[in-house]
Amino acid sequence: MDLKSLIRDIPDFPEPGIIFRDITPLLRDPQGLRYTIDALTEQSAAFTPDCVVGIESRGFMFGVPIAQQLGVGFIPVRKSGKLPAEVHSIEYELEYGKGLLEIHKDALCQGDRVLILDDLLATGGTAKATADMVEKTGAQVAACVFVIELLALEGRKKFNHHTPVVSLIQY
Template identity: 45%
Template sequence: MTSDLRDSIRSIPDYPKPGIMFRDITTLLGDARAFRRAIDELVQPWAGTKIDKVAGMEARGFILGGAVAHQLSAGFVPIRKKGKLPHATVSIAYSLEYGIDEMEMHEDAIAPGERVILVDDLIATGGTATGAVSLLKRIGAAVEAACFVIDLPDLGGAQKIRDLGVPVRTLMEFAGH
């Protein structure tokens, strides 16, 4: 969006493997002004509307989603990797670049019809995020939007979420992957 928010993202070449430019939001999180601004901009379209829950994906989505939920006076729902939640769960398998993984949430975390926003730090290929949207819809959530600080549009993930009928909000884009 604006240069100062974009400038708060650290880029690390060849991580986690050669040819990948890793976009690190820990520098944004450590900068109080940038962190507050990012949360304010993620929340802005829903200020004054009724959002029941914010769902965040492990792990950076917990940080961002918790702050968004607080600003919206909404509950927070963690979406975790399989086997990490202590109560009865509902799960879904989703595609990763080199295989399949599973994520889950508590089966009673969201009531049918509740208005939910999904939050994470970055949308790339969309495998995890589309899995989370499908999981939320399966238990009856009204998924109002998926929000990310960073979009890597060359990888097409945001479009996959839009193809599921869910609007996508991102604060900035970076070319490549």
Template identity: 45%
Template sequence: MIDLKSLVRTIPDFPKPGIEFRDISTLLADGEGFAVAVTAMVELARPLNVDRIIAIDARGFLFGAPVAVALGAGIIPARKKGKLPGATLGVDYALEYGTDRLELHVGAVLPGHRALIIDDLIATGGTAMACVSLLREAGAEVAGAIFAIDLPDLGGANRMREAGVNVSSLMAFAGH
């Protein structure tokens, strides 16, 4: 069995002093490790019976696409402001220093869809909670969220659980 945590590189003091950045590029570069991670996500997702994978910009795309293929589900990109052509549904959310905006194409997710959020990492949960808000506004059922990495000390996964979202992750790292 592959130890996925050993494939995640930690870069100290990035992007600022005191932050331990968890870099998934080393996991992605390891073919066997990436396959194990995707398979684990598929196994977590399968019982949720979803028809839409909502992949968060941009590293969520890397995990979301193979999970969607394995499940026979559609994949919907949740993008940062201005990245989607056509009409969008959007929500602003708070960042540590300012705000950002997350958008979905209008009509990509409809009432009755069972949606699963996928991203590489959950920290404070701001982006993921914005995605939950968008999906609920569109009338979709949020069946859950799966992350490769959880930073539990930052509280994002707990924040999502408090909002009624089933959250899973493949691994957790202490600290920021």
């Protein structure tokens, strides 16, 4: 399936000179959405995760059905102030500034194999911050999986060479 045909380019968003890769048409298309979830699940199964960690918010859309298909649990990584229990927090660099992500301290167990999932790998700041928080809990990152990867921004270089990084679509 040609998934790129279901990704809409929005020029000059959120800033002039940026091309935003919009997944809304992909989410709207039942066959494209099913194909994407199945392809991500197939790629992810090889890493035998104990759980899927999805990054707010689009990582939730793909992470929950993939966790369900893999027969594992789902853990949300949220923006600051959204989780009710004790959290690990980490500040990270965005393309356009800084952000703060959080995960519940008791969300993962020592030695858990974690699959980190999001819709887009750009500079890698968000995913790397998530990986660092996962490791703070004593769990290990089995792999990072994305729908889209922007190759020119070299986000995969943020991870050590032992962390597999998988993407379905590359620009």
